[in-house]
Amino acid sequence: MLELPLVKGDPFHHVMEAILDLSDVAHVVCTTRGLNLLAVDTKHLAIVSLLFPAEDFKGYTCDEYISIGIPIRDLVNAIRCGDDKDTITLKVGEENFGTITLSFVSPEKNTVDYEFRLVDAKLERFRLPDRHFLRSKYQGSVKMPSVEFRRICKCLSNFGDEYGVISVTDEDLTYFAKGTDGDVYVEYKQQEEDTTIFKIDVREPVRLAFNPKYLNTFAKVFTLSGQVKLFLSKTHPLMVECKIGQKGRIRCFVAPKVEP
């Protein structure tokens, strides 16, 4: 049995809204320890993963291992229909195996229940790298304010939706996007006096090409946290992470492009 309390605008809802146009199904694994959501876009260019430990989820109840595929559009449409003041609970029970129920209870105790079919999402689950892998295989990381990161992603995506590059050295971080009529180039210098807001940590310079559209899609999710951390590798997907609550986190992986 699973009971997942949700609030309009919480990280779970935010991630679902963000990936609405990229993916049809979110694969969710729940255990007594917490929730792990994973969604892959239909073109297999990006993955988003949300980890939410039970202690960060007030009212979370799960007494067994549950692995389900949630139809993203149905869930988002239902949440959008609810009122901001409603208490929302996602339920998966033994008696209604194969379906999930989304219950909305207003402050006056009026209720609306949505019931929809679960989706088979076994093929959409990938074994993602752990922190040890990121430390050993990635040549650099950059910590920066999430609002700033979103602004850049929006700018890159508006300018050129197909081709962007992130480069990092121990002195600066640069973003580049190629548009049809021109290019955009953004540079951040590492400030020696303050590394709490912006910090570059590289073993060797890294240059990574990617599609800015995907990064822009996820960037709004990262504003749930004050800061984001980018992990860059010459041979692996770009990974962006932000922390949610005490021990929760959101990660997105964007597959690179091989430069001509």
Place this chain on the structure above:
Amino acid sequence: SGVQLSIKEFYRPD
């Protein structure tokens, strides 16, 4: 503008 790689080339199904 480069050849787009798939995420499947990096991560195996769980």
